[in-house]
Amino acid sequence: MTKEVTHKSDIEIAQEASMKRIEEIAAQLNLTEEDWEPYGRYKAKLSLDLFDKLKTASEGKVVLVTSINPTPAGEGKSTVTVGLGQALNRLGEKAIIALREPSLGPSMGLKGGAAGGGYSQVIPMEDINLHFTGDIHAITTANNALAAFIDNHIHRGNELKIDPRRIVWKRVIDMNDRALRNIVIGLGGPIQGVPREDGFDITVASEVMAIFCLARDLKDLKKKLSRMVVAYTYDNQPVTVSDLKVEGALTLLLKDALRPNLVQTLENTPAIIHGGPFANIAHGCNSIIATKLASKLGDFVVTEAGFGADLGAEKFLNIKSRYGELKPSAVVIVATARALKMHGGVDKTQLSVENIAALAKGMANLEKHIETIQAFGLPFVVGLNRFVSDHDEEVQHILNWCRERNIPVEIADVWLKGGEGGEDLARTVLNIIETQSNAFEPLYTLDQPLEEKIITIAEKVYGAAGVQFSQKALAQLREFEQQGWSSLPVCMAKTQYSLSDDPKKLGRPTEFVISIRELKASIGAGFIVALTGDVMTMPGLPKSPAALNMDVTEDGKAVGLF
Amino acid sequence: MTKEVTHKSDIEIAQEASMKRIEEIAAQLNLTEEDWEPYGRYKAKLSLDLFDKLKTASEGKVVLVTSINPTPAGEGKSTVTVGLGQALNRLGEKAIIALREPSLGPSMGLKGGAAGGGYSQVIPMEDINLHFTGDIHAITTANNALAAFIDNHIHRGNELKIDPRRIVWKRVIDMNDRALRNIVIGLGGPIQGVPREDGFDITVASEVMAIFCLARDLKDLKKKLSRMVVAYTYDNQPVTVSDLKVEGALTLLLKDALRPNLVQTLENTPAIIHGGPFANIAHGCNSIIATKLASKLGDFVVTEAGFGADLGAEKFLNIKSRYGELKPSAVVIVATARALKMHGGVDKTQLSVENIAALAKGMANLEKHIETIQAFGLPFVVGLNRFVSDHDEEVQHILNWCRERNIPVEIADVWLKGGEGGEDLARTVLNIIETQSNAFEPLYTLDQPLEEKIITIAEKVYGAAGVQFSQKALAQLREFEQQGWSSLPVCMAKTQYSLSDDPKKLGRPTEFVISIRELKASIGAGFIVALTGDVMTMPGLPKSPAALNMDVTEDGKAVGLF
DSSP states (O other), rough: GGGGGSSOOHHHHTOOOOOOOOHHHHHTTTTTGGGGBBBBBOOOEHHHHHHHHHTTTTOOEEEEEEOOOOOOOOOOOOHHHHHHHHHHTTTTTOEEEEEEOOOOHHHHHHHSSSSSSSTEEEHHHHHHTTTTTTTTHHHHHHHHHHHHHHHHHHTOOOTEEEEEEEOOOOOSSSSOGGGGSSSEESSGGGOOOEEEOEEEEEESHHHHHHHHOSSSSSSHHHHHHOOEEEEETTTEEEHHHHHHHHHHHHHHHHHTTSSSSSEEEEEEEEEEEEEOSSSSSSOOOOOHHHHHHHHOOOOEEEEEESSSSIIHHHHIIIIIIHHHHHEEEEEEEEEEEEEHHTTTTGGGGGTTTTHHHHHHHHHHHHHHHHHHOOOOOOOEEEEEOTTTTHHHHHHHHHHHHHHTTTTEEEEOOHHGGGGGHHHHHHHHHHHHHSSSSSOOOOOSSSSSSSSHHHHHIIIIIISSSSEOOOOOHHHHHHHHHHTTTTTTTTEEESSOOSSOOTTOSSOOOOOOOOEEEEEETTTTEEEEEEESSEEEEEEEOOOOOOGGOEOOOOOOEEEEEO | OOOGGSSHHHHHHTTTTOOOOHHHHHTTTOOEEEEEEEEBSOOOEEEETHHHHHTTTOOOEEEEEEEEEOTTOOOHHHHHHHHHOOOOOOOOOOOOEOOOOOOHHHHHOOOSSSSSTTEEESSSSSHHHTTTTSHHHHHHHHHHHHHHHHHHHHHHTOOTOEEEEEEOOOOESSSSGGGGSEEEEEEGGGGGGOOOOOOOEEEGGGGGHHHHHOOHHHOOOHHHHOOOOEEEEOOEEEEEEETTTHEEEEEEEEHTTOOOOOEETTTOOOEEEEEOOOSSSSOBBBHHHHHHHHHHHOOOEEBBBBBSSIIIIIIIIIHHHHTTOEEEEEEEEEEOOOHHHTTTTGGGGGGGSSOHHHHHHHHHHHHHHHHHHTTTTTEEEEEEEEETTHHHHHHHHHHHHHHTTTTEEEEEEEHGGGGGGGHHHHHHHHHHHHOOOOOOOOOOOOOOOHHHHHHHHHTTTTOOOOEOHHHHHHHHHHHHHHTTTTTSOEEEEEESSSSSSSTTTOOOSOOOEEEEEEEEEEEETEEEEEEEEEOSSOOOOOOOGGGOOOEEEETEEEEEEE
């Protein structure tokens, strides 16, 4: 974010906002008191009974916000999502924003808001970025209760004959804590459990989080939880949660969290923030419940998917849309001049220097993501997220590039101007929905073999020349077929920085091969994860964590939180 | 609990309660809207600004509920606390209940409510026993953020020269998970951290929880957090949180949790539930903030301390009262016929058989706790918590035993009858406050050496013949003296089942010696823990955890939770 040219930080802008009480936001949505419960004066949880109540209501149009491959320069996808929602409301449309809940762990490490920025933020941002309504804590608890049940089962006689070397269920924590990546547990003798290798992931990488975001209701949540494969027996047979008989307890731990959270933007546009899985080993989108409910309550839902279109949007369109029976009406592809310059080879220390040549080269990254969205048959517009420090020439270059190709493009000046800065983008979104054809189809059908699904994504979305499967992955493909898991969609775990599986290859790499190292069966969530290269499921802290600058005033105001 | 003779379980009674909305409870306390924030319709967090607002308000009288040494027969201390609060209100007094927040982990393991029982419960009990308002999750997060900061500091160059073998800060989880008691972390090579031995405690055993409950306000919380000793250097010098410069971040993570939680009882008596440290390695009482605020808002505060009078009450009176500048007005010592019979040697399978001889023998346990409360100079009454299955002869024996000795005693029939069943007890509490002298003094002064403080508690509270210090403990005593920590109170970590440090010695053991194995410096909390025997800081799950019977209905109602 270009904080160097503005006088106020995100947190200062957020703390000065004139928030409406949450009952006013609820009233805007025609909700009655039994439809929601307050969590403080500015947050609410919405009742799942609303789905019954709104059974006959028509569904609003879903607008998906995605982006080019992220770079350290920042893309501001959440900021554009919030700004676009605000803009639609300014134009008289009834729009609701649906976003992911930020993970607390990373905010202790690197500075960087997860609630939009500038004058396009969801608020109260302090709460949203700290414990919010406790959903992620509930997911941590359910995940770790299951881990304790597994180890206790083994310790207490191991009736299910679980092989302690084949436990695939990891513990989680909502923290960047590299020391927990690889650990040995159960030490200390016979009354302290059974020693084995283990490790912690960050909570948002948990399959429980993935399920939470794909479940349609409590019953569906329980069904999905019960199917999770947590280990294999000495005979290599899968052991599920239902074998352990704890799906009821896990569902109970998640029952309140499953109700989606209502907040507002700086311009009092309603926002539903719920669930937040990783966009590598999971699908990277807020909950289906949030998106569906927003579409029942509004005429438009503006929602985002994690990372670039190669990861988050691909999964939104191939996985989430399928399980949620969602059909997006349009896609916004966010790009920035700064990020495109990085894709063109500029170092992050040189971003403020005008460099049209590098920008022109970097456009190839945007071009590939445009092709991807076209492959899904969806109307789209490029949203150029304007930074205050952007050079006019560079901005003009991007606009020209698009216009020469008949590609809809609009400047989104939402960081500085809020909804007003997004009105052009909003008008174009409305226009393409109205005028362009929508032939949305996922890129593969479920009856295709897993191998084919992976190759389809690699070739059509990443632009790869092919896919190489490791011996281990090939063996797993056969094994998963025997288990009857072939008809699931695939969830690609790939670096977010590159279209390839090499994070250093920016821009639009060609002639590369995607290497599939290993597969992971997320049977509860309902997908097979294909791991390419090293995928980080537990981040570490930097040398000087952001936490060093955090504080709270004596009257309880947050300091140093973005 | 005697569920065999009633038709309804605690959760059924709780779910049928006619709850008042939390704004009505707040109005009963003359609170205005800025004084509290709702968390759902039946829970609220109270503003810490209330202390300023009520600066000139007089302080209500504090009634402390304690008990004999707990047995598997159950004492029902929380039930009596709730029942007494309800009864005082029925008599026209303005009474508020202050209780600890239950830890979620143990409820997944063993059945047993932590919110009272029968018709003397705090509600909504499902919420209170699950995630409640997230306070314990916030404490877990702060504790583990600190752990991550420590390991990250070492990994990133270890400027403070922390000896990885001398880290005394453990990670925590709100779960019964024995496999995490002894672990090795940081495995996997140079980019995964520095390998070392570690272990998890249950969250309620964290020093952060102890501090949370002793802090007077946000500023005091931060000061106490900054003083925590987390490790020692290679030169054996203490390393504190302020050396790591993360006290601001930790305080930020706890800022919302520090506001106490308002709920109600089944009879709509206000209850403040806040904080819940272990009563062995910590002080076992709800937060000072909760007790103080309740005393500002009501004429009477009924509060409890964990385990028996040898642990919880001793710490309430020697530690919490000192830091909170609290002076209890009266003490209720809870006993049951069943538990006293166990102290007299009856096996728990034989408790329903009348056995006056065993009961007579078991009275010695009650007698010792009475002497302890007398040693503190406090008026008291024995509260005989009636079980529906109690034999009349046994009840009469206890009443006679007390009356022969001029000891105030009343039957508390609060499980079956709610507040009505506690009116006699309430009248006697009011009477002893009115008529008996109160010469309350802690049992030791802060300028006594640590050794003397420990001996005082062992002899005066436990009835020990003496104290034996291990070589390690003796060396630590000298070391702590050099560090300037001698003027802190001591927090005894002893089994709750016996007055001695041997859990098998029930009743009133004599001629025993207390062995001090090791000391632990809780400098942030402001006490030195003296560990006797094995003290459990991470429980395990039983063979058939209660979780196996838990579930949630499709419309979100909890099943099998007590």
